[in-house]
Structures are given as structure tokens and as C-alpha cells.
Amino acid sequence: MARPLRFRYSPQSWSEQRVRREILQPLRSNIGARAVSPQFDVNGGWETHRFEMQNGDVALFARRDDEAYWMGNTETPSALWKTDKYGWREIPYHVSRWAQRELLADLHDGDPWLADYPHLSWYFLPVFMSKDGRESTRAFFREHAAGFPDAGRREATRFFEEFLSTGTLDEYRHVMSGKLGTSDHVDRVRMSAAMGEFVAAKVLVDAGYDVVPEIEVTTGHSLDFRATDDETNVLVEVTRPQPPANRAAAGPVAAVRDTAETKTNGQLAEHGGGATLFVDCSSFRDDAWAAVRDERPDVRHRPAVVYRARPNGRVEGYSKGSVPLELADAIEFVD
Template sequence: MARPLRFRHAPGRWTEDRVVGQIYRDLDRNLGATRRRPWFKQPDRYDGERFEMDNGDVALFLWNDDEAYWLGNTETPEALWRTEKYSFEAVPDDVSTWATRELTAQLHEESPWLEPYPHLSWFFLPVFLSKDGRETTREFFDDHAAGFPDATREEALEFYELFLRTRVLDEWREVMAGKLGTSEYLDHTRMTAAMGEFNVGHLLVEAGYDIEPEIEVSTGHAIDYRAGSGGDAVLVEVTRPTPTGDRRAGTPVAAVRDTASTKSEGQLEEHGGGVVLFVDCSSFPDDEWQSVLAEQPEVHHRPAVVFRLRPSGRVEGYTKGSVPLDLPI
């Protein structure tokens, strides 16, 4: 499975002959390629190339006498195999901005339903146009409402657009967007679990907390969030059970218990306490959620928050133990 889109940096002198010989001809020989002018003006200090492959792949290339930058969702030419990779945030701003404009325009041409959601388009761009995941990640939002049952595509997109527009996760864009995966096969369970972290992020931000994801702890694990307010901080871990129609568990209550047990008896047990477990039941349709809410089952860990979020922002749930967070549940 390929990773989200990243730049390759190739120091050294590049010329027209070298670009044609080592980049274009390599691509054309392996895939069939057309060399085109970029859709947008490249940064002044570079020459710019856009390579479009016969199979739908695309690659961008900036070059001058000192260096080159490559970004593509296709096979990497052999001349660039040993080059270092960098995120969008780690390359010069004008290089990143130009490439983002090029790829966002392509994304919106291919999937015009994403155009009304500019920050979501930007945030997930490294996976929406990744080598293997460019179809499945978009399909997850388009056909599956990003994991919300009984919701429209537009409702889900608007919800995540509004949350991402707060920019609280911009600094961690690559790792958070990458949680969706870049597989050519749609993994609905993995993708909904990834969006569970965004759901919890939304709840914490709405409650007035500053959040930081991917907190390294002494066990070698990464806890999903640190939520802070007024100098105090709480560690938060997220799990998301799948509805009974998608798993062997016979009832929604069993699904909640089983999923929470896996998390609490593994990573959280090794950590030894001090973490609030959030059990995101947002994948459950109304009837399944109502049975969970009525019984309020234990989840093998305290403190814990069990909740269901709708794209309207409505949230319901219950807590177990003394939760050191002020939440609307």
C-alpha cells in the first residue's frame, strides 16, 4: 500500500536534456506519458512540468540548475529512486502552494462534488490523489457519507469541512489524513475508525479544549489525543465499534463491549491508567444506538465516554467513571 503523496527532492543540476532523458522517457517507456505545461504558473526560479500518463496517473516536476522537486501518484523514475521524501509542509512554501493548486484543480475536475468543501479538499489531498487510494478515499466520502449511517454525502462533507476549517489539525495534516489509508481496496472499517478520531477531536474542540494528536507514551504506543485547558491536560484514546450488520457480534451492546475490551485489554492496559477512553458509536443506525443508550453497558475501562455523533452536530451518550473533561454528554 502506497503512502500519501510526498515530494521527492533531487539536488543537482537539471537541464532540458536531463529532464527528457531521465524523467519523460522513463515514464513514457513504462506507462505512456504526455509532457504538458502546468495548469498554473510555477515559482519563478523553476521550470515546471506536468506529466500525464495513459493510465490516469499524473506527476509534477520543478527543476533548475540547483535542484528539482517531484510529486506524483505514479511510478517514480529510476533517476529519483534514491532521493529524500518530504511532506507538503516540509518543502518551500511556493513549491507546496503551486503543487497544491495544480492537484486541487485536478481533484475538483475529477470530483466536482468536493469543490464546495475547500478545506476538506486541501486536508485530504495527499490521500485523495495518492497512487493507490485516490479512488477508494473519495468513494468513502461519496458513497458512504464518511461513515455516518442514514446521512447524505453533503451532510457529512459539511460537518467535516466546518471542523477542519478550525485548522486545529493543520499541523498534523499528513499523519491524520494518512489514517484513512491509501489502499486500492476500500476498507470501510479502517476508514470509519479513522474518522472516529476526527469525531472526538470535534467534541473536544467544541467543549473548549486544545487538542494535540499522536502523543508518544513510555510504552511505545501513541495515544490519540492530549486535550488541554487552563494548564491541565488529559490523554484520550478512541475506538469505534462497527454496527452488528458488519460484524459477528450478535447485538449492538456486544459490539460496544467487544470493541472496547480489545482496546482496554491491550494498549490501555499496557499504559497503566490515566487515559480517557472514547467509544464512538457514530456508525450505529438509530435503532442500534438506542439499545446501547438504554442499557449503557460497561466498556472494561474507566473513565470512559460512549457517544454517538450526527453530522448535524447533535451528540448523545453516557459516561463511566469520573471523566476529567467537561463534555455535553
């Protein structure tokens, strides 16, 4: 499975003739590539190339002096096999900006409705245009409302657009967008769990905390977030129970208990305590959440917060134990 899109860097000189010989011709022979004019201009003295394949793949190449950058959701020409890979923030701005404009135009040509959500389009571009995941990741938003039940694609996508447009997670775009994955099929459970981390980040930010994802701890694991303010420094781990209809557990209360127990007996047990567990029930329909809300089951880890978000921004939940976070501005507590 290919990873989210990154750039390959070649510290060599590339002439027009070399581009045609070592990039275009091999791609043309293997997958029917053709060279087309880029859709956008670039500054900074770069010469740019765009290659389109018969199977819908696209590749971009920018060169100047003694260096060049390649990006594509297609096979990599052998001349670039041993080159190093870099993220979007690690390469010259002009190249990154040009590639971004090219791929966003392709994305919105294929899925015009996403053009109404520019920040989300940009944020998930590395997976929305990836080699293996470009169909499945878009379909997850388009056909499965990004994991929200009983919701339309637009209201669900707007929920994440409004949060991402704050720029809170921009610095962590590669690692966070990559959580959605680049599988060639829609894995609704796994993808919903990934979006649960964005819901958790929104809850923390709405409550007034700064968040940093993927915090390495001494056990060799990573916990999902560190939430901080002037007086707070708390580690948060997120789990998202599957909707009861999708699992063997007898009902929503059991689903919450079993999923939290798995997390508690695994990653959190090895960590040795000190983390707050977020149990995100946003995949639950109204009746399933009502059962959990009314019973408020223990989740065998304290402190813990159990909640459900809806696309309109409302978050309802309850807590167990002494939670070291002030979340009243983000969650309507029922206990």
C-alpha cells in the same frame, strides 16, 4: 501500498534536456507519459513540468539552479530513486502551493462535488490523489457518507468540512489524513474508525480543549490525543465499534462492550492507566444507538465516554467513571 503523497528532493542541477532524457523518456516508454503545460504558474524562479500518463497518473516536477522537487502518483523514474522524501510543509512554499493547485484542480475535475468542500479537499489531498488510494478514499466520502449511516454524502462531508476549516488540525495534516489510508479498495470499517478520530477531535475542540494527535507513551505505543487547557492535560484513546449488522456480537450493547474490552485489554492495559477512553458509536443507526443509550453498558475501562455523533452536529452520549474533561458543551449527556 503507496503512502500519502510526498515530495522527492534532488540536490542536483536539472536542465530541460536532462528532464526529457531521465524523466519523460523512461515514463513514456513504461506507461505512456506525455509532457503537458502546467495549469498554474509558479513564482520564486522555478521551472515547472507536468507529466500525464495513459492510465490517469500524473507527476509534477519543479526545478531551479541546483535543486528540484518531484511529486507523482505514478512510478518514480530511476534517476530519482535514492532521493529523500519531504512533507508539504518541509519544502519551499512556492513549490508546495503550485503542486497543491495542480492536484486540487485534478481532484475537482474528477469529483466536481468535492469543490464545495475546499478545506476538506485540501486536507485529504495527499490521499485523495495518492497512487493506490485515490479511488477508494473519494468513494468512501461519495458512496459511504464518510462512515455515517442513514446520511447523504453532502451532509456528512459538510460535518467534516466545518470542523477542518477551523484549522485546528492543519499542523497535523500528513499524519491525520494518512489515517484514511491509501488502500486500493474501500475498507469501510477501517476508514470509519479513522474518521472516528476526527469526530473525537471535534468533540474535544468543541468542549474548549487544544488537541495534539499521536502521543507517544513509555510503552512504545501512541495514544490518539492529548487534550489540554490551562488546567487540563489528559490523554485520550478512541475506539469505534462496528455496527451490529457487520459483526458476530449479539446486538449493539455487546458490540460496544466487546470493542471497548479489546482496546482495554490491549493498548490501554499496556499503558497502565491514566487515559480516558472515547467509544465512538457514530456508525450505529438510530435503533442500535437507542439500545446502547438506554442501557448505558459499562465498557470495562474508567474513565470512559460513549457517544454518537450525527452529521447535523448533534452528539449524544454518557460517561463512566470520573472523566477529567468538561464535555457538556460538546455532548448531550443522557445520564
